[in-house]
Amino acid sequence: MSKLVLKFESSVLQEVAVGQKEVSIGRSPDNGIVIDNPAVSNYHARVFTEEGRLMLQDFGSLNGTFVNGQRIKMIMLKPGDSVAVGKHTIVVTDSVEVRARSLDHAEMKPAVPKMNETVMLDTKDRREFLEKVAAVGESAQPAPGRMKIPTLVVRNGNTDRPEYALNDKLTVVGKSAMATVKLRGWFKPKAAAQINRKEDNSYYIGPADKTPSVNGEPITHPTKLASGDLIEVAGVELEFVVRD
């Protein structure tokens, strides 16, 4: 009797014996070997015995079944063959080898993670991994340490200060006690507008009790600010300035 050993990279996920009963392979949970991966079809392939020979048949899967690197529809399997389904490998072993192994592992089921389960790159791997990917698309990342803090300069209107450094994640323009840009005067809204600093240190302005305008355009949805933008809201004019 032969055995199929499902592996992902170097880890063994499952071992299944093939006897009289065929073993189906696929993403659907009712398969004998379940590979929970979007690249695998629900019913991808099957392994069965015909006249004493071990056969592998692909069910016309989208991404194919490969034996020793060759895409196949139907093939006879022999011990040592390596079947690739998606990113997974199924290794065919003969009974002698299996018996020797199963003595050691008779009662032990290794606690390997099921595929598609969330995993954390472990610390060492993670660092190497992140260093590797850091090299790609470096320019898209803001250079840390050289971050410029933009300023809101009051061009017109009654506020408590002439300008405001946008240090905070959330800057509120209004009369509220928690507002950064404090508006003075009667009938001013508690929160006229808001400016959000994102993780990548870009700044977005959005409406609150009033609809602000930027360079004369009314802002109904959060909109990215650029240096020199003129914001008008609740009777004040503020310029968004990124200084060199």
Add this chain to the structure above:
Amino acid sequence: MEFGARSDPGRVRENNEDSFRLAPEINLFVLSDGMGGLEAGEIASKLAVETVVEHCEQAEADPSLAVFGKHIEGVSDACNRMASAVRLANTAIYENARNRGGKAAMGATIVVLRVFEDRVCIAHVGDSRAYLLRAGQFDQLTEDHSFVADQVRRGVLTPEEASRSRMHNVLTRALGIDPTVDVDVTEELLMDGDVFLVCSDGLFRELSNAQITGILGETDDPQRAASRLVDLANQAGGGDNITVIVLRNSPKSSRPFAKIGRWFKGTDRVAEPEK
């Protein structure tokens, strides 16, 4: 703030490694998605949400309670308190894993959302998310700490490619992995009509933003919205545990005294008959 929540193992997994806790008396809502073999994931996510709620409740009773970790500039004290609670949860899980012999990988994501005065504070680690539906626009407020999200930020992958990536389950940051953790915090101004959604990846991997927005937009009762989202994610496959918290700042509940009044009368959450 009206709220509703539901957690479901989904249709593939046997156990539910997600946890959530609601502490409406301090407007605190917490969700965590655990990972690790056997029961480790369940333990990790429970430990995460419980530690966060406990720390925030203690701080509410005693504001002089030490803040764990370094102060984050540019956000409110409430936000810093939440980051402190998340760092404490990291330590709790890390220590717990070590006491189990250190071999068992154990981790969790977390999203902490708190309404405080005029704003909503969010602290998070991992790939569970917070979204805001405001005036018809649906925005993700948190950035995933995952390998694919990193690649999108670096411009290596488009968001489209990322959603099909086989690496989507690889996190770059989680609670319980290292002795310390970086916590992302953000703040939003709270406005009338805002709807916040906090969810685990089991929801957004099954449903499109349009499907989620549709349900949030047409379902007034947050509990019903939470249930409908979970049902729809299950219909779409339910490949992972699904947990959602829905919060609605309905215009009529915006006045604090009216809110307190309804709370005492017990009419703040009127149950809708099941169909």
